Amino acid sequence: MFGGLAAVKDFDLAVPAGSIFGLIGPNGAGKTTVFNLITGANPASSGRVVFGGHDITTEPAYAINRLGIARTFQNVRLFKSISVADNVRTAASWRAGYGWVSGVFQGMTHARREADMDAAVMALLDAFDLADKAREQAQSLPYGEQRRLEIVRALATRPRLLLLDEPAAGLNATETNELMALVHRIRDERGVTILLIEHDMRLVMGICECIAVLDHGVKISEGCPSDVQGDPQVIAAYLGQQEPDHAPS
């Protein structure tokens, strides 16, 4: 609830493990709010969010990530002034296996864990063609690579569910194609379930196995791409409805 306005209401969604699931809808429909509810960025005022059998509705955002949900943001939110490698390294923090004491004294544990983490970070950057930019400042990357880095950074927390908020926004056609391949790869190679918000219909219809349509905070349709495309309610939501009574004469 935002000052009495319910951005999303009576909304239910079941995302099957291992699927690529699309969440679409006109601007202001409440898609990002759904992401914020799932990840704990805006706690739900009512209802439940269940992940793998756990009720995560009231968990804080960082705990939800540790349970296996990672996300990217509509407006890329990188740690701008640090290096590409450090962005990914920071995301691997809570998995590093040491805290303040080891960090301050920097004995053998620290050396081993840091070496492990370095190797994992470089392997991840390598797998997503960012290894040669590892030492560059994150904000100096071209926009497409910043989007890719944000996905890689989310993957560094080794999630089971990855939420992508408009991953193709601002990308050109070639970059969008690469992104589609990337999303497929993440699901196939790493077994990560993917839930994505997108306005680019070519991408949504191309890779999503299942789509839910949201309008004014309410789910108006759900199904496979071809079903959703033909749904008259969906067409009405996107294009508007003819109102015969007030039709121009």
Added chain:
Amino acid sequence: MPSVARVLKQKGLGLLGLVAAVVLLGVALPRMLPPFHHEPLALGLIYVVIALGLNVVNGQAGQFSIGHAAFAGIGGYTAGAITTAFGPRLYEWSDQTVSLSGLGPAALLCAALLAGGLTAALSGFLVGMPTLRLRGDYLAIATLGFGEIVRVVITNTPALGGALGMHGIARVASFPVIAIAVVLVLLLCRNVATSVPGRCLVAVREDEIAAESLGISTTRAKVSAMTLSAGIAGLGGGLLAHHLGTYNPVDCSWIKSVEFVLMVVLGGSGSITGTTVAAVFLGMLPGEMLMLSQFPLLTKITGNKMVIYALLLIVLMLVRRQGIAGKWELSLEWLRGLGRKLAALPGGGARG
């Protein structure tokens, strides 16, 4: 996988470097400088400790504190009270003639400094706990208020010396003691910055929402940063008390805190190297300016350090907003790179 032998070798070399740094700062440097530079240098080095403390929360974690003079004051008063209470009873400590020879007095000083740091850390934790749960500049307001409360409470407590300040603290923080503290705090800050906790602080500074979404508890990171930061400042305050032999409530005021903020901002927020350089420079400035008063034309400016500070800040904001060092750090890696570049210069090898 790093082998135990390699890590041990690295740590051994690091330890040698630390000892060398202590000897250089605490013994060699004072001997090389004429005596009238000693007092400004000692102050500058103590301010390095307090400014590095502030840099943890202000520079690395990006949370604005304007109360670090108060945390230093808490550390100074606590440490001073401990040595004044136990020193004369246990050892032959009188007002001014004190020596650190012998393990006992040195241990007492260590314990007092540590207690000062811990008390300051606790107060940092208590101020940070409620305010750092919120996003925004609440910490600045809370620390500003906290600093003034500390000043007023001390001013009105006769047991602490009231408005006249605490006097008769044993002046045992000589150059070697200060040097050891500076080097240890530098090492502490460097280790924090190059490990997971430090990276979490930087993540909080860069983007709290993103940090939280990546499994970092931002509240925990901020409160830890505040606690450590206040603790280091408290240690610096203890050094200050035992160097000057006195501590004044005025030195807990927010105006003093702003001086520390200036050191961090001037040096480069988040940069340990920059903060150190700026703290030495700004710490030495008032003392060195006194020396200018022997020149007839410069007599007027000597007491007006605040004017110089303001000018420095204005020039900095116009010319180099990220501070002298920006985010840059002096490191072995950088020195090696520089060495390679120098060697590659035409004729560089022959001249050397």
